[in-house]
């Protein structure tokens with residue numbers, strides 16, 4: 001069910017098996033599995049995460065869908081199988097040793113701060129790509145995620161043989177040009193004038209024939225979500241067919257601080273089944289170390305949910321089914337009697 005204020009008292013009193021922070025690709029996959037393992041699960045989702053911005057989900061079978069379709073379909077499925085869902089922002093998690101207490105901000109105005117409890121926590125809150133900060137951010141949102149891409153693995157193919165602008169957030173990020181050139185030779189590198197570029201990198205770009213433009217962007221040009229050029233602060237402009245933003249990302253992991261999880265370069269380190277350095281915390285998808293793709297996040301959800309089910313199942317009393325089996329046998333015997341009495345009279 002979708003939780004509203006009137007459900008909070010009842011739901012705060014119960015102990016969930018699992019609380020999932022984040023209802024994107026990974027969190028939804030875990031929710032569906034957990035609900036179908038007949039476990040009590042709550043998904044908490046703030047809205048407008050990374051999957052939401054995917055206009056086309058490539059490299060995923062059986063067909064291309066939008067991120068919104070993926071989220072709506074997954075949410076509907078999780079609810080159908082009995083998961084609870086809360087539209088809210090996970091602010092903090094406390095581990096009492098026995099359970100996790102998950103504090104949520106519910107609603108931006110007239111906020112409530114309910115605390116829900118669970119045996120296990122799944123962190124599936126992903127990350128968000130850093131975008132160029134222009135005066136008019138609407139102009140950026142008009143094209144970002146359409147033909148102004150943020151993911152080379154996802155959208156490199158879409159850029160094949162197109163005139164591409166690479167917007168690099170650091171000198172290191174300029175190296176993306178030498179991967180993007182797998183798909184297209186027509187690359188212009190933009191630094192927004194935000195950092196100096198060393199002689200070695202300049203020489204490498206010149207050697208490949210990639211122009212370097214080091215001035216701030218004023219706005220993206222185009223219409224109907226199709227970018228076809230970039231205008232700079234000095235009034236000059238270039239024509240392009242596509243773009244790739246490589247400016248890093250921000251992890252949605254603030255609520256995990258108290259748990260002191262093992263990380264590597266900021267990514268949460270997990271075992272094969274997505275278990276973190278805390279035995280009752282699992283991390284999925286973009287938040288953890290590994291490839292940032294929907295297929296990976298979805299598979300992570302499968303692994304984490306199944307590992308948790310296995311553990312809860314093994315800790316539960318054995319299900320011998322003695323009483324139900326005896327009852328079923330008694331019922332079968334009962335229903336068999338009239339048939340016998342309907343047959344030919346004995347000894348007749």
Ligand SMILES: Cc1cc2nc3c(=O)[nH]c(=O)nc-3n(C[C@H](O)[C@H](O)[C@H](O)COP(=O)(O)OP(=O)(O)OC[C@H]3O[C@@H](n4cnc5c(N)ncnc54)[C@H](O)[C@@H]3O)c2cc1C
Pocket residue numbers: 021022023024025026027044045046047048049050051052053054055056057058059060088089090091124125126127129144145146150151154155252255284285286287292293294295297
């Ligand atoms: C424009 C774009 C195009 C892409 N194209 C592709 C593609 O074609 N193919 C592909 O495989 N991948 C693609 N990706 C990458 C893909 O979106 C991610 O790899 C995938 O969504 C990761 O899943 P996730 O569950 O880890 O994170 P997400 O899907 O980002 O889910 C995390 C969820 O957590 C929520 N959240 C965050 N913080 C909190 C909080 N504190 N409390 C509550 N909720 C919170 C967010 O709102 C979000 O819904 C694309 C990404 C972008 C941005």
